[in-house]
Amino acid sequence: MSVIDPIEQGLESGWSVTDGASLTENRTVEADVVVIGTGAGGGTSAEILARAGLSVILVEEGGLYHQKDFKMDELASYASLYQDGMSRVTRDGAIAILQGRCVGGSTTVNWTSSFRTPEATLNYWANQLGMEDLSPDAMAPWFDGREKRHNISPWTMDPNTNNDILRQGCEKLGYSWQTIPRNVKGCWDLGYCGFGCPTNAKQGALTTTIPGALENNATLFYRLRADRLVMAQDRIDHLLASAMTEDGVTPSGVTVTLKARHFVVAASAIGSPGLLLRSDIPDPYNRVGKRSFLHPVNATTAVMADKVEPFYGAPQSIYSDEFNFKEGVDGPAGFKLEVPPLHPAMAAGVVPHHGQQQADAMANLPWTQSMLALVRDGFHADSPGGTVSLRDDGSPVLDYPVSDYLWTGLRKAFHTMAELQFAAGARKVSFVHMDSAWYSSWPEARAALDELPMAPHRVRLFTAHQMGGCGMGQKPEDSVVNSFGQHHQVANLSVHDASIFPTSIGANPQLSVYALAARNSSRLASKLSN
Amino acid sequence: MKHHASIPDATSDFTRLDRRSFLKTGIGGTLFLSTVSTSMALSGCASSPSERLTAVGTRMDARYRFQFLTDTDIEIFEALLPAMLAPVLPEQPQARRQVVASTIERIDSGISHFGPPNQSELRRLLDLLGFGFTRVTIARVWSSWPNVSTAEADAFLRRWQSSRIGLFNNGYMALVKITNVAFYGHQDQWPLSGYPGPPRWAMEALPQFNNA
Numbered sequence: 001m002s003v004i005d006p007i008e009q010g011l012e013s014g015w016s017v018t019d020g021a022s023l024t025e026n027r028t029v030e031a032d033v034v035v036i037g038t039g040a041g042g043g044t045s046a047e048i049l050a051r052a053g054l055s056v057i058l059v060e061e062g063g064l065y066h067q068k069d070f071k072m073d074e075l076a077s078y079a080s081l082y083q084d085g086m087s088r089v090t091r092d093g094a095i096a097i098l099q100g101r102c103v104g105g106s107t108t109v110n111w112t113s114s115f116r117t118p119e120a121t122l123n124y125w126a127n128q129l130g131m132e133d134l135s136p137d138a139m140a141p142w143f144d145g146r147e148k149r150h151n152i153s154p155w156t157m158d159p160n161t162n163n164d165i166l167r168q169g170c171e172k173l174g175y176s177w178q179t180i181p182r183n184v185k186g187c188w189d190l191g192y193c194g195f196g197c198p199t200n201a202k203q204g205a206l207t208t209t210i211p212g213a214l215e216n217n218a219t220l221f222y223r224l225r226a227d228r229l230v231m232a233q234d235r236i237d238h239l240l241a242s243a244m245t246e247d248g249v250t251p252s253g254v255t256v257t258l259k260a261r262h263f264v265v266a267a268s269a270i271g272s273p274g275l276l277l278r279s280d281i282p283d284p285y286n287r288v289g290k291r292s293f294l295h296p297v298n299a300t301t302a303v304m305a306d307k308v309e310p311f312y313g314a315p316q317s318i319y320s321d322e323f324n325f326k327e328g329v330d331g332p333a334g335f336k337l338e339v340p341p342l343h344p345a346m347a348a349g350v351v352p353h354h355g356q357q358q359a360d361a362m363a364n365l366p367w368t369q370s371m372l373a374l375v376r377d378g379f380h381a382d383s384p385g386g387t388v389s390l391r392d393d394g395s396p397v398l399d400y401p402v403s404d405y406l407w408t409g410l411r412k413a414f415h416t417m418a419e420l421q422f423a424a425g426a427r428k429v430s431f432v433h434m435d436s437a438w439y440s441s442w443p444e445a446r447a448a449l450d451e452l453p454m455a456p457h458r459v460r461l462f463t464a465h466q467m468g469g470c471g472m473g474q475k476p477e478d479s480v481v482n483s484f485g486q487h488h489q490v491a492n493l494s495v496h497d498a499s500i501f502p503t504s505i506g507a508n509p510q511l512s513v514y515a516l517a518a519r520n521s522s523r524l525a526s527k528l529s530n
Numbered sequence: 531m532k533h534h535a536s537i538p539d540a541t542s543d544f545t546r547l548d549r550r551s552f553l554k555t556g557i558g559g560t561l562f563l564s565t566v567s568t569s570m571a572l573s574g575c576a577s578s579p580s581e582r583l584t585a586v587g588t589r590m591d592a593r594y595r596f597q598f599l600t601d602t603d604i605e606i607f608e609a610l611l612p613a614m615l616a617p618v619l620p621e622q623p624q625a626r627r628q629v630v631a632s633t634i635e636r637i638d639s640g641i642s643h644f645g646p647p648n649q650s651e652l653r654r655l656l657d658l659l660g661f662g663f664t665r666v667t668i669a670r671v672w673s674s675w676p677n678v679s680t681a682e683a684d685a686f687l688r689r690w691q692s693s694r695i696g697l698f699n700n701g702y703m704a705l706v707k708i709t710n711v712a713f714y715g716h717q718d719q720w721p722l723s724g725y726p727g728p729p730r731w732a733m734e735a736l737p738q739f740n741n742a
Binding site for chain 2: 003067068069070071072074075078079080083084085086087088089092093094188190192198199247248249311312343344345347348349351352353354355356358359362363365366391393395397434435456457458
């Protein structure tokens with residue numbers, strides 16, 4: 001089996017790529033456009049702008065890791081490829097945040113699920129928020145285009161047992177289920193997507209749009225942190241950036257000044273509002289960092305009679321939207337059902353116990369099946385999201401109080417997932433909750449769930465989907481950018497990532513980011529080329 | 531809520547705090563922990579990373595250089611690991627010491643990637659546990675860490691796990707999570723979770739495994 005690493009090939013062919021850690025003196029560089037961030041949004045934007053003939057500089061705080069580094073090793077991957085070495089949490093520590101920090105951003109480490117923005121969500125944006133240009137019909141060509149670019153289609157191999165149990169549970173209870181579209185080409189079905197794809201099968205930014213941009217003469221700086229956009233009168237004049245040392249977290253003291261005609265911020269729903277706040281970008285209505293969404297995720301674990309081996313095989317291939325929009329887009333909190341892969345460190349980090357209880361749960365790993373629910377946030381007045389602000393050191397932090405409205409949705413999701421697992425033949429089920437025991441029947445689990453407190457630090461919550469914080473909208477009074485990602489106050493500033501979503505998506509956001517970034521970058525490219 | 535420079539006052543503030551208001555303002559905990567850290571620094575207890583575990587203590591090739599954990603932090607983890615990892619730590623004393631020592635090294639290595647904000651949160655937590663006065667008043671651990679029994683360590687962990695104060699739950703999760711990940715995530719402990727490792731056929735076929 002031959003595996004071609006596009007990054008290795010490109011570096012050998014002379015791409016313009018600089019490791020911030022190698023810089024020993026300050027310098028100034030200049031381009032038509034500076035793109036901050038190299039994930040779903042930044043990669044897409046850079047490729048489209050570079051193909052249009054514009055000079056582009058990409059700035060990435062994390063490292064450049066590629067096939068040689070992807071050895072299916074949990075500890076090494078979590079330490080190097082994730083924000084804060086996988087220790088990122090919300091301000092009060094109640095929600096763990098899984099987010100990439102490397103070239104390719106979260107697309108380098110995600111589990112490849114690639115959904116179009118649900119029509120209900122786009123219709124809500126069009127009808128309730130006045131963004132008719134984002135209707136499902138208007139967006140369809142952009143989804144088509146990105147599905148081709150990233151080789152996205154429903155997975156055709158059999159689901160692994162972990163995913164198949166979700167399918168079986170849904171069949172037993174009469175709930176709908178479907179196959180997940182994945183962005184892969186020649187996938188080996190190994191199960192290590194979260195550690196960086198070892199075979200380059202994953203068609204994330206790292207293997208598609210980043211090489212595409214660099215082939216078109218874009219320049220990439222990695223281990224370079226975007227500190228501050230500096231205005232001159234009503235425009236951004238330059239970006240001040242700090243080179244990081246080889247450890248990736250300590251600035252070396254060397255700075256890079258990046259000048260450009262236009263700046264595209266694509267540093268994620270935590271990083272982008274953070275950068276705008278640090279830069280004191282005009283924000284007359286105090287909107288930056290507000291309405292941040294997470295798809296708060298809760299999970300259940302089940303011990304099955306037969307081996308599940310949740311560490312092998314495409315990590316996500318089956319989902320159920322039975323409860324996502326059932327009660328209306330702005331009714332009670334709906335949720336999407338999926339499964340997570342479980343390797344030993346991930347499992348040990350998620351299961352919230354110690355001692356015998358932990359040892360027993362870990363010993364059952366090969367028989368363990370897990371389900372998770374992504375709760376839609378931001379569609380209801382009682383789900384206003386969280387707020388990104390700056391710590392004393394200038395780093396962004398997300399404060400996300402979980403509202404009673406969301407707790408109700410999370411309890412319902414616990415209920416549904418345990419019911420599904422028992423329907424699929426689980427011997428015992430546990431809620432991922434500090435106070436949960438293992439329950440050996442559905443009635444026992446249901447009765448226990450009624451007594452479990454739905455409260456921060458008791459329910460273990462997670463997220464891999466950060467959205468909002470630079471929300472788009474018609475009016476500057478309630479948004480940061482317009483529906484093309486163009487900043488309301490600053491003409492040469494655009495935001496092209498999940499931070500512009502005015503609500504959560506109700507599905508894994510990668511394809512939504514690709515499509516919006518492609519649409520908005522194409523428009524920007526024609527504007528800048530004139 | 532008022533904060534004072536001296537620890538006894540801060541502590542009595544802490545114990546007098548109305549629980550609801552404390553929970554509402556997570557910042558209260560942060561401020562309190564800052565007070566502890568500042569007081570420690572002022573009293574000359576400022577901490578710096580340990581050089582390495584002693585060769586005698588670990589019976590290991592002690593090349594690992596600690597980047598974050600101090601000598602006191604290491605004592606804390608040496609006391610807590612037997613409770614956290616019971617019953618899967620080896621019983622044979624030397625094997626046990628080696629597993630504990632290598633897990634603590636991986637904990638340190640993991641933390642070195644956390645970035646400054648999360649490192650300083652963890653620093654406050656470990657300072658609070660390491661400083662005698664707060665170890666007794668806040669964690670209610672009476673013995674110094676090298677003298678803490680597994681039963682005492684377990685009781686401490688359970689108190690913080692089941693506490694109604696979010697700050698303590700958070701401390702529990704931080705300690706347990708970094709330990710569990712560092713322990714169960716390592717190849718030597720994979721058999722404990724029945725994880726066979728990455729598929730051998732794939733490793734044999736992939737270039738990144740053939741350069742060793």
